[in-house]
Amino acid sequence: MKITKERELHQLCAEFVESLGIDEASELTADLVQAVLRLAADKPGRADLKMVLRAIKELRFGFKMFQPYRHRRKVSIFGSARTTADNADYQAAVEFGRLISAAGFMVITGAGGGIMQAGHEGAGLAHSFGVAIKLPFEQETNAIIAGDEKLAHFRYFFSRKIMFVKETNAVALFPGGFGTHDEAFEVLTLVQTGRADPMPIVMLEKSGGTYWTQWQTFVKHALADNGLISPDDSNLYFITQDPSEAAAHIKQFYANYQSMRYVDDNTVLRVKYTPDAATLYRLNQQFSDICIQGPITIATAAEAEPAHAPEPHLPRLVLPFNRRSPARLRMLIDEINRVEPPTA
Known part of the structure; x- marks a missing residue:
């Protein structure tokens, strides 16, 4: 019934x-x-x-x-709303926003002051999104993004976080409080567990700062040394004090690798160009631990994704990924990005 x-x-x-x-x-x-x-x-x-x-x-x-902007890559920028414009971290965020915007990325911030405003200042309004949260204190929309059509206001943190992660292709973290750590660990957890696609996660601060190195010390001694995370998980993030190095790290992640998709028991990596036979053999030897039921192979879009294949002009690398080792998958993507483009 x-x-x-x-x-x-x-x-x-x-x-x-x-x-x-x-x-x-x-x-x-x-x-x-x-x-x-x-x-x-x-x-x-x-x-x-x-x-x-x-x-x-x-x-x-x-x-x-x-x-309307799904065709553009984006970087979510997180950091303290309390950082003032005369702080070196603020200036680093401005410079990072400028560099990543010049590389063709748009930026997404929480639309508040401090690091969020600095990201918008560097990228410019045309390349900025604001995902604001309604709070009884502290949070006010910064003057750069206020009133723009690319600004949304959220009551709930969870729906706002969905936008930050779903719509982004990279994350840049600057020093901040509990909220910044919440966002940092959430993104790391989603990538570590495979609930979000691999993406570059950069942790950036002013020259001579110790914020992220102290954070890394905690992660190493309290988490990794006690077996609470894998040693390979350190490959999921990148720490630097140079905005140009942070921007270069993000650009390098998409030098060859473009995107991925799970199709049945396979993981399909969309790439600009495929490795030669010797490099493919080396990759299979190096990453055999994350492949089950066969090696990494090269395929066309039609072969790898018979239904609804985006970017059909791109070749594919297909691997029977065990889906238990996203950090190792990230290491594989880094190797793929080192593959030299074919000569004319």
Whole structure:
């Protein structure tokens, strides 16, 4: 009886979506409507329904805001809202924003003051997004991004974080408080567990600073030395005091590697150019520990991704990745980025 009612409800939702003329992803849209109706039937509290409603509205606006810029790579910049303009960390963030914008990236910040404003100042308004949080204190939208169409305001940290991570291709962290550490460890956790695609994570501060080196000492002695993380996990982040080195690290990550996708039991890496036979053999020898049921192979887009393959002109590297070693996958990507382009 319950299954029959579920089928009837799904059919009603599908017909409703069709009546609105929604063709793209109509099945998923019907499932979304059905999930909301099932939630209401569970009779949650009014506060729970308001939370779900607000979260959906925030996500919808965020997706809509970023949609026209999906073709542009972006860097999320995190750091203290309390850093003043005369602080060397602020100036480092301005310079980093300028350099990464010149390299073709846009920046995403929390839209507040301090490091967030510095990132926008360096990148310029045309290359900046703001993902603001509504707080009873401290957070005010900076003058650079205020009123811009690329600014969104969020009530919930979790929906805001989705935007920071989902829409970015790299992360730059500057010294900050609890919020900066929350964002740092969240991004590291998502990449470490494979819940986010590999991306460069740079930790940058003023020349002569000790903020990130002290952080690294804690990570090494309290976490790595006690077996709480893998020694390879240190490859997931990069510490520097030079904005140009930070920008170069991010650009190098996309020198050859472009993006990835899981297809059945395989991990498909989209690249500009493939390694020669000798290099491919070396990669298979070096990374055999993360491959199950076969070696790394070269394929076309049609062979590797038979359905809905973006960037069909790019060749693919296909590996039966064990999905338990994202840090080693990052090391593989670094090796792929060292592959020399073919000579004309």
